[in-house]
Amino acid sequence: EAQVTQNPRYLITVTGKKLTVTCSQNMNHEYMSWYRQDPGLGLRQIYYSMNVEVTDKGDVPEGYKVSRKEKRNFPLILESPSPNQTSLYFCASSLALARFDEQYFGPGTRLTVT
Amino acid sequence: GENVEQHPSTLSVQEGDSAVIKCTYSDSASNYFPWYKQELGKRPQLIIDIRSNVGEKKDQRIAVTLNKTAKHFSLHITETQPEDSAVYFCAASLSYGQNFVFGPGTRLSVLP
Numbered sequence: 539e540a541q542v543t544q545n546p547r548y549l550i551t552v553t554g555k556k557l558t559v560t561c562s563q564n565m566n567h568e569y570m571s572w573y574r575q576d577p578g579l580g581l582r583q584i585y586y587s588m589n590v591e592v593t594d595k596g597d598v599p600e601g602y603k604v605s606r607k608e609k610r611n612f613p614l615i616l617e618s619p620s621p622n623q624t625s626l627y628f629c630a631s632s633l634a635l636a637r638f639d640e641q642y643f644g645p646g647t648r649l650t651v652t
Numbered sequence: 653g654e655n656v657e658q659h660p661s662t663l664s665v666q667e668g669d670s671a672v673i674k675c676t677y678s679d680s681a682s683n684y685f686p687w688y689k690q691e692l693g694k695r696p697q698l699i700i701d702i703r704s705n706v707g708e709k710k711d712q713r714i715a716v717t718l719n720k721t722a723k724h725f726s727l728h729i730t731e732t733q734p735e736d737s738a739v740y741f742c743a744a745s746l747s748y749g750q751n752f753v754f755g756p757g758t759r760l761s762v763l764p
Binding site: 573581582583594628643644 | 696
């Protein structure tokens with residue numbers, strides 16, 4: 539089954555404790571992206587990747603890191619999480635956005651930083 | 653950078669009526685405009701999209717119109733049904749995949 543998976547789905551952590559949210563797709567998609575969703579603000583892009591080893595900042599990259607060592611995986615790293623990073627996070631992938639291919643979203647990861 | 657505004661933030665319509673949601677964007681270079689539907693507790697899903705070389709696109713009860721001169725695009729849902737109740741997001745992007753910018757969303761409620 540073609541899908542985008544994220545792990546964990548729910549995470550409660552404390553300020554400053556490094557964490558990684560994994561994202562994986564099995565559709566051989568070139569484009570992958572991370573968003574955070576907050577009430578009243580919609581979806582805001584954190585980082586995106588056009589292909590392996592190619593990443594770029596979105597609108598809200600501060601406090602986050604990403605890597606794209608393999609085509610299928612695009613982990614989101616919070617080196618020192620803070621309470622303002624409490625949010626719902628979505629990973630998404632697309633065959634090749636330059637061709638206007640549809641973005642498929644993962645199920646979301648709800649992160650709480652206390 | 654790109655900025656996308658979306659109105660209204662909430663919309664209630666009677667079942668069978670039409671619903672219209674409007675978005676404006678700031679970057680005239682944007683040329684891809686998708687609309688996503690997000691039901692409560694679920695992931696966003698693409699419902700329709702339009703490219704800048706097209707003025708209108710229709711898919712059954714859903715249509716999108718684009719006015720490049722005015723830099724706005726709209727989602728039209730006709731003959732609304734209760735299952736249309738959701739949050740709808742518009743977005744804008746450049747064709748070569750630079751960052752996607754979403755609007756803040758519209759919560760549509762279809763009343764029986």
